[in-house]
Amino acid sequence: MSNSTTFKALVVREVSDGEFNKSIQTRNLSDLPENDLLIEVHYSSLNYKDAMSAAGNKMITKNYPHTPGIDAAGIVISDKSGTFTAGQEVLVFGYDLGMDTPGGLGQMISIPADWALPCPSSLTLKEAMCYGTGGLTAALCIQKLEKIGAKPSDGSVAVTGATGGVGSISIAILKQLGYDVIAFSGKTEQSAHLKNLGASEVRHRDTINEVGSRPVGRELWANAIDTLGGDYLANLLKQTKSGGAVSACGLASSTELDMTVLPFIIRGISLLGIDSVTIPLPEKQEIWARVATDMKLPDIEQYCEEITLEQTPEYLERFIANKVVGRYVVNVRG
Structure with missing residues (x-):
């Protein structure tokens, strides 16, 4: 786990009315909102909603600059709520992550503890993000x-x-x-x-x-x-x-x-x-139990292309251009 107070993140900025640019920048922990759960993100994935946020769609994200990423898989750094322990592997999907809360296309996120769930033992963090x-x-x-x-x-x-x-x-x-x-x-x-x-x-x-x-x-x-x-x-x-x-x-x-x-x-x-964003956490845990068992694909990684954080601006454009094939998993620290 990192002890650094800085991290890399995709940042979307509004440079003029209706014009937005995307770049990888160095951010400080102090830039994150104050929440109970601090997570070191290892993997994320790209979704159409991320592309809309990165394109400046204010139905998705109201305030810029902003870091998209509605998915995150990583390791707990600290949890003031006591729900999780340092070093525990966790997953985050939906809620406000990547919308108006800095998301998984950053190496650190700070969220309410009730947005996260433990990563099933039969899935690696990367495999979980191949699903996303x-x-x-x-x-x-x-x-x-x-x-x-x-x-x-x-x-x-x-x-x-x-x-x-x-x-x-x-x-x-x-x-x-x-x-x-x-x-x-x-x-x-x-x-x-x-x-x-x-x-x-x-x-x-x-x-x-x-x-x-x-x-x-x-x-x-x-x-x-x-x-x-x-x-x-x-x-x-x-x-x-x-x-x-x-x-x-x-x-x-x-x-x-x-x-x-x-x-x-x-x-x-x-x-x-089908609502995958705001469904109660117990229902997310229920469906993830199935993803980790009878719905688990033994070769899930073959359905995904792994990319780096630095490649995300280019790949997000593929969603807007309708050129997406399969899933894109982001190695945030690769």
């Missing part, structure tokens, strides 16, 4: 489908945004649990990659919208996980089999939902909302 919020969200989507009765024998599960962080981990976990997966992506050149993850079939995402303005379409999949929103979500719902469900966790395409109630009342399907 994207993997946590994927696991929550699958678990919610299962809680209303979804099982592999029902039929295929459709996954949109398949090359993204949530989509790619969803495919791999679903395959491990025995489900057949249809992957939808705008990057059909990544078909071999998606089939390697576990998809039995890859389709262009726009084929979902071929149902057009019809209130319902043919029943094509038993259940689905949607990361896009908008017409993709509406048309997934229109083509879900009777009694099936769609877990909705993203808005990469749109926040709007334009459809009739007919799929709900003539097919009895369910729309399941």
